[in-house]
Amino acid sequence: GQQVMQIPQYQHVQEGEDFTTYCNSSTTLSNIQWYKQRPGGHPVFLIQLVKSGEVKKQKRLTFQFGEAKKNSSLHITATQTTDVGTYFCAALDNYGQNFVFGPGTRLSVLP
Amino acid sequence: EAQVTQNPRYLITVTGKKLTVTCSQNMNHEYMSWYRQDPGLGLRQIYYSMNVEVTDKGDVPEGYKVSRKEKRNFPLILESPSPNQTSLYFCASSLSGGGETQYFGPGTRLLVL
Numbered sequence: 001g002q003q004v005m006q007i008p009q010y011q012h013v014q015e016g017e018d019f020t021t022y023c024n025s026s027t028t029l030s031n032i033q034w035y036k037q038r039p040g041g042h043p044v045f046l047i048q049l050v051k052s053g054e055v056k057k058q059k060r061l062t063f064q065f066g067e068a069k070k071n072s073s074l075h076i077t078a079t080q081t082t083d084v085g086t087y088f089c090a091a092l093d094n095y096g097q098n099f100v101f102g103p104g105t106r107l108s109v110l111p
Numbered sequence: 112e113a114q115v116t117q118n119p120r121y122l123i124t125v126t127g128k129k130l131t132v133t134c135s136q137n138m139n140h141e142y143m144s145w146y147r148q149d150p151g152l153g154l155r156q157i158y159y160s161m162n163v164e165v166t167d168k169g170d171v172p173e174g175y176k177v178s179r180k181e182k183r184n185f186p187l188i189l190e191s192p193s194p195n196q197t198s199l200y201f202c203a204s205s206l207s208g209g210g211e212t213q214y215f216g217p218g219t220r221l222l223v224l
């Protein structure tokens with residue numbers, strides 16, 4: 001089945017530093033979603049990307065969909081302790097019915 | 112308030128003792144799904160349902176059953192739980208599947224001894 005990879009698995013940053021997580025697939029993706037899961041919480045939808053090369057921003061978060069639609073990235077500028085959590089990307093499977101989740105990137109922010 | 116609810120939130124059981132985890136959504140969503148979350152593996156789909164009386168296997172369906180008799184409810188059934196089913200389980204729903212935003216329940220942490 002379709003596989004979605006994410007790197008890095010873990011990232012520790014000092015508060016104020018930037019952070020980037022990458023999502024990669026061997027196949028072309030129709031769309032991709034990003035979710036955030038706080039420690040002890042449940043995944044919460046952040047954004048969906050559909051178009052090749054698409055860039056979307058949410059305050060300090062910038063999401064990008066690759067030109068070939070095989071990869072995506074989430075960049076956080078000037079991290080804050082509230083950014084702590086695990087960030088998942090999810091890609092629609094080949095049948096267009098279900099999302100396949102990546103393993104996630106766990107972000108720790110040191111104050 | 113629009114939400115997905117799961118019960119119980121925490122459960123400790125023994126091998127072979129049948130259990131059911133309930134999931135309910137109040138958003139009139141057609142699509143519902145169950146995931147399990149294990150360290151380093153992310154969220155893996157167990158079963159999903161596109162509508163009432165329509166269910167299908169996800170990536171890891173072995174050892175699980177589901178039913179969708181009503182639109183709002185999607186229970187997960189473990190007929191004979193085993194220790195390898197110890198995990199964190201999430202129910203999710205979306206308007207119609209296929210690219211729609213998924214709303215997740217709070218999770219059920221299951222320990223099978």
